[in-house]
Amino acid sequence: MTTEPTAIHVEVLPARLGDCLIVECPRLAGPTWRMLVDGGPPDTWPLLEARLRRLDPADRHIDVAVITHIDNDHIGGMLAFLSSDLAADVGDFWFNGRTHLSASAPGRARSIEQGESLVTALLGPPSGNPGAKPPGRALPWNAAFGGGPVETAAPGAPGATGATGATGGVISVTVPDGPTITVLSPTTGGLARLADSWSSSLHDALQPRDRGLAPPADVLGPLDDLPHLAGERTPSDSSVPNGSSIALLLERRGASIVLGADAYGNVLAAGLHGVARARGLQNLTVDAVKLPHHGSQANVVAALLAAAPASHYLVSTNGDVFHHPDDAAMARVVLDAPAGPTLRFNYRTPRTERWADPRLVAQHGYHVTFPDPAHADAGIVLDLPARR
Numbered sequence: 001m002t003t004e005p006t007a008i009h010v011e012v013l014p015a016r017l018g019d020c021l022i023v024e025c026p027r028l029a030g031p032t033w034r035m036l037v038d039g040g041p042p043d044t045w046p047l048l049e050a051r052l053r054r055l056d057p058a059d060r061h062i063d064v065a066v067i068t069h070i071d072n073d074h075i076g077g078m079l080a081f082l083s084s085d086l087a088a089d090v091g092d093f094w095f096n097g098r099t100h101l102s103a104s105a106p107g108r109a110r111s112i113e114q115g116e117s118l119v120t121a122l123l124g125p126p127s128g129n130p131g132a133k134p135p136g137r138a139l140p141w142n143a144a145f146g147g148g149p150v151e152t153a154a155p156g157a158p159g160a161t162g163a164t165g166a167t168g169g170v171i172s173v174t175v176p177d178g179p180t181i182t183v184l185s186p187t188t189g190g191l192a193r194l195a196d197s198w199s200s201s202l203h204d205a206l207q208p209r210d211r212g213l214a215p216p217a218d219v220l221g222p223l224d225d226l227p228h229l230a231g232e233r234t235p236s237d238s239s240v241p242n243g244s245s246i247a248l249l250l251e252r253r254g255a256s257i258v259l260g261a262d263a264y265g266n267v268l269a270a271g272l273h274g275v276a277r278a279r280g281l282q283n284l285t286v287d288a289v290k291l292p293h294h295g296s297q298a299n300v301v302a303a304l305l306a307a308a309p310a311s312h313y314l315v316s317t318n319g320d321v322f323h324h325p326d327d328a329a330m331a332r333v334v335l336d337a338p339a340g341p342t343l344r345f346n347y348r349t350p351r352t353e354r355w356a357d358p359r360l361v362a363q364h365g366y367h368v369t370f371p372d373p374a375h376a377d378a379g380i381v382l383d384l385p386a387r388r
């Protein structure tokens with residue numbers, strides 16, 4: 001029996017309430033294509049650093065490092081990463097800074113200017129921030145997008161230049177012998193909304209979210225009526241930084257994963273429908289979805305689940321502060337996903353463990369996985385085989 005080679009390998013590290021993902025496309029010949037998505041909160045850095053230093057020094061290159069949006073549980077570990085020698089091994093950073101948010105003056109390019117620095121964009125000038133250690137050279141920043149924003153294309157927008165191409169309202173980057181990456185979020189509007197609150201949002205993002213008051217205890221409700229839970233009318237996510245999240249569709253050799261960041265569910269759904277439409281499809285069947293916003297009911301909406309039916313749903317949270325994932329979100333996944341989806345949690349917690357109740361699993365015909373207790377530091381590890 002031959003086993004199909006892995007097309008996409010994904011790890012969802014245990015980053016408490018945050019996100020820290022490593023995505024790899026192994027190549028038969030040549031170096032592994034590798035992407036880092038967010039760094040979790042600041043205390044994820046030792047784990048991330050140890051993971052990266054375990055890589056073969058001859059194959060440690062990170063092709064793309066994505067900072068999805070300015071939120072402490074996504075950028076905290078990234079700031080430490082940026083100050084480390086490992087940042088020099090990154091081919092391109094994808095991050096939307098203040099310069100990308102809106103064209104305030106007509107005709108002003110929303111692009112990085114000569115000498116503009118990613119580290120300065122995040123931490124301010126070195127003089128105002130003695131802790132910020134600028135790297136020896138300017139880090140590559142949104143190079144795949146010509147220095148412009150990472151965002152979805154407006155329908156009918158002219159094709160982008162370089163390695164990117166626009167089709168049917170979406171922008172894709174194709175890596176030779178690697179993945180095709182399509183931007184699902186943010187929209188231009190989602191970025192523009194951040195313009196007014198950039199400074200305060202960035203200031204908030206540099207403060208740990210869970211300092212100070214202990215959150216109220218988590219109250220676990222019954223899971224005996226999933227249709228009722230799934231049908232709950234829940235408010236949509238209105239966080240402006242979340243709405244600026246870079247969310248991506250990665251495809252390689254027939255395998256596919258949606259990296260949902262903390263993006264709005266309806267924006268992801270619209271992006272996925274755009275991709276499907278361009279291919280003459282009703283929706284886009286994918287292998288895996290990293291659920292947006294840690295399985296929040298405000299983001300995991302029916303429209304998203306219908307737009308990209310998947311076999312694997314990845315949930316990244318230990319429930320700190322926000323008590324994610326929400327039961328309504330998981331109920332929607334269990335009921336709306338095609339037969340037999342697998343819920344993959346990167347933490348076994350009292351909240352997530354309930355979804356492995358054998359009666360519930362048997363009744364609704366799905367599967368649940370948790371990290372191997374012997375390797376809990378690995379989080380979720382998933383290999384998606386090539387289909388062609």
Ligand SMILES: [Zn+2]
Nearest residue numbers: 018073262293
């Ligand atoms: Zn988050």
